Amino acid sequence: MVMIKRITFICILVMLIVCGKAVQAGEEASDLTLIVVPDFSFQEVKWLRENGQFLHLWETSGMSGMNIRPDGPYSYLNSAVSLSTGVRALGIVDWNAYMSGEVVDNVFAEELYQQWTGNTVEEGVIFHPLLHKLVDKNNKVEIGIIGESLKQYGVSRYVIGNSDVNEKKVRYGPLFTMDNKGLTGGALTEATKKSIGAPSGVEMDVDNIYDWLSTIQEKDERSFTVIEWGDVFRLYDQKENMSEAYFVERYELSLINLEMFVHKLLTGDYVEDLMLLSPMVHSDAYQNKERLAPFFYWGKEEGVIQSYLLRSDTTRQDFVISNLDIAPTILNFYRIPQKGQFIGKPIQKEVINEAVLEEGLKNLDLMFLVFKSRNVVLSSYITLLVLLLIIVSLIILVKDKNETFKKIAKVLLISGVSSPLWFLITPYLLNYIQPNVYLLFIIFCSFLTGYLFVKLVRNPIFVLSGAIFISISVDLFFGNYFMQRSYLGYDPIIGARYYGIGNEFAGIYLISGLLLVQQRYFRNWFVLMMLALGTIIILSSTYLGANAGATISAGVMFGFFYYRYYFTDFQWRKLLIIISFVVPVVLAILFFTQLNGKESHIGYAFSKLFSGDFTYILDTIKRKLEMNWKIFRYSNWTQLFVTTYLLIALYLWRRKKIVGNEVKRVLIQTGVVASITLLIINDSGVVSAATSMFIIVCTSYYWALEEG
Known part of the structure; x- marks a missing residue:
């Protein structure tokens, strides 16, 4: 009897250890934050390497150049649709995301949503009135595959921010988090604030974003948050109208603000795993044929930021990944089984003890x-x-x-x-x-x-x-x-x-x-x-x-x-x-x-x-x-x-x-x-x-x- 009790005790102890490790593994894959920075290129990465205040931030990250070729013409929307579906795909005219209370052509957006789809939307939910057209445009492509998969596995989804330019709404970040009904949580306009001297008169409101991230961490055990950082996009949209000297001034300020934001996210315990990608490079980089977009990955091991070497089975090259890798990488982070539509492969991270930024830039x-x-x-x-x-x-x-x-x-x-x-x-x-x-x-x-x-x-x-x-x-x-x-x-x-x-x-x-x-x-x-x-x-x-x-x-x-x-x-x-x-x-x-x-x-x-x-x-x-x-x-x-x-x-x-x-x-x-x-x-x-x-x-x- 004593022997049986000892064996039972040992079995229970082993089970507790295994379960403890499983819980720990689950915690490691609990929260992922993605910063989407349209019009960000390796020209900006090189500027930050030379002039940034936190060089170690970029040296300790996993860095790669990302192929951003969509199915059709090169654009932010086509690229965002491709990135979020894991398939080279196309956007549609007038595609955008809205929240209740916003007005479109003198009509409330939620009323248009009901008129076009027959559905109603709850307060505080981000929705896409033209989802059915995007689905029809991309036949046999599962639109909203990331958000729908995350929802089925109990992962909360949020999008914060926008790339609006004056009266033109540019909200493509929600493509990464919406479900197959085009719905997601988050805040579009609350993450920006008025700034008279900034392009289009607005800039990212970092304090509000930090508050949102803190609230999400307290409320949800597992979450995926996308931050659409539109300041660089707004800057290049207005470049032709700006004096050269003032453009340079705002250019440097926007990059310093982005770097400061990323630094505080990592050092202020707002995130554990952080990805930053550019869905498109700005026109100057594109015309100069620098058409691989930056991708960065930061992760923490016991609170310490790790240096990574990133690899992809899609490319099998150092410092090169495909836009088709992003969707499977996000789902793989939460250990969600991959669906058949993905041609790309999850990005692999190898912890290293040296900075690879210089080597990566030389290769690129x-x-x-x-x-x-x-x-x-x-x-x-x-x-x-x-x-x-x-x-x-x-x-x-x-x-x-x-x-x-x-x-x-x-x-x-x-x-x-x-x-x-x-x-x-x-x-x-x-x-x-x-x-x-x-x-x-x-x-x-x-x-x-x-x-x-x-x-x-x-x-x-x-x-x-x-x-x-x-x-x-x-x-x-x-x-x-x-x-x-x-x-x-x-x-x-x-x-x-x-x-x-x-x-x-x-x-x-x-x-x-x-x-x-x-x-x-x-x-x-x-x-x-x-x-x-x-x-x-x-x-x-x-x-x-x-x-x-x-x-x-x-x-x-x-x-x-x-x-x-x-x-x-x-x-x-x-x-x-x-x-x-x-x-x-x-x-x-x-x-x-x-x-x-x-x-x-x-x-x-x-x-x-x-x-x-x-x-x-x-x-x-x-x-x-x-x-x-x-x-x-x-x-x-x-x-x-x-x-x-x-x-x-x-x-x-x-x-x-x-x-x-x-x-x-x-x-x-x-x-x-x-x-x-x-x-x-x-x-x-x-x-x-x-x-x-x-x-x-x-x-x-x-x-x-x-x-x-």
Whole structure:
């Protein structure tokens, strides 16, 4: 009996400890405050770093640049709708929030709400009369998903403040807290006060906001509060009408006030966890192409403000998050299960013992620089590649017997083939040299490579192909460190891709792997199978390439080569049988490489497909076709795409063998098939088709010159 009592006592004690820990964990996730500061950019962050009174405030925060691309035009409303739904979405004309007693076109807002919806609203509740129109505008997007989820799990929701400009009402903060009926608690106008010298004659009333936060803490065990800080927005709205000197004065004052407010929130025990984000940057930053908005996160551990390094599985890059991450991050804070509409992932916080502000700003500056100069650098580079092909074509047509001109042509061709390698391994030189100097450096290194390889290397095409294939593979295995900042990589500001292998390098990677097969060793059936399987797995893996179009194209490419090399009699029926077998196998590999606990955009598409959401798949296909057409019409890559395809078509039309060697001829045919497959399947197929066909044309020309 004594033993039973002891065991019972120990069990009760263990349960109390576990429950105590559970309560403690619940308390850690009890209150979250979000400050929404429209028109706040990294220009203001840098000013605060240099001139602020509380530098440690920014150094100890978790900081990232946030992609703010909405579904439609760039605006505060479109961005706020996207942030609050976790999906790129759109706002509607005349969208706003109101409280009882406010007048709209000489009619009380609550009366309009009843006239338009048939519903009544209680006193002190914030409401949105045009919610039904916003829902209709964004078909299949759950409007109010944050607020509704919080309400179902017993979390109180409040919004404080506004961004009103004179008589124009701008209240988009409530989008983060309203439920699916468009209702939320809080105060819109009580958080501002009259100030004759301030833009629009009002400024944030910090004392009233502190009182509200204190009341919320006393009243609610769990709460989510959004503070819409509109002073910076009002300032930039009135900038054109203000004298330059007075604008600077108000600019500095508004930033100091914001910093003071955040400092007091954290040191005055008003909040435990605090997020600050900008749903849009002001026009000056936007025109300067600094289009990632600031995001900050402060948290306390036992009352001490912690330094964080923020990471997102959506971007897999340091100091970069997506606007689609905010909604799941808020719900994850309260341990609320995620719903299926979220593509973004909760932001992860890693406690560190050092300030990362300087490192973060340096990374962001490089992103901004690449984005600003990308169009000029790539247009110049692509034009040079087109000129290179035209010059070599003329040499082959006119001076193909002249050894000097043939050597010049070979150097030009190897220079062109080597240039993507230099773009891959040197992007961080942009931290030290200007983009125009960088382009000259790439040109110099490419021509030097061409000259040395032609002079010293017996088989430069094979060696370069191996170098490019290995370099891209290594970069993929080490987290795309080089590719994500390369001009031939992808841009976080555009937000089409954050990780894996981009379409420019995808075309180059496929053809580089294919050209390894010119060596007899790689044509051994087992080695060829391992090369094909390894390429497909690298391209499909969520941790590596994560490129579905390139994966399928790789399968088609190696399947075509296998058939053309091992079967001498060409028959379309046999080829179609092989391809119809290869594609399902590649799709199966693509699916199984997603089952590693880390969902990518490919895994998300598979989940939609298996759930029967064929509309999502059809919409994705439609979007990819539209993107390809848009790229074809407006992109610089169209020059290279048209040139390379015309040159290949010319040879096919003339029915002339480019090279006499049978293996090389099959490799060229296979490369053309791979390029066409990339064009059809990839979302930016014009780009990958252009880069892949460029390598094929250069290779075929080089082999033709060698054979004389």
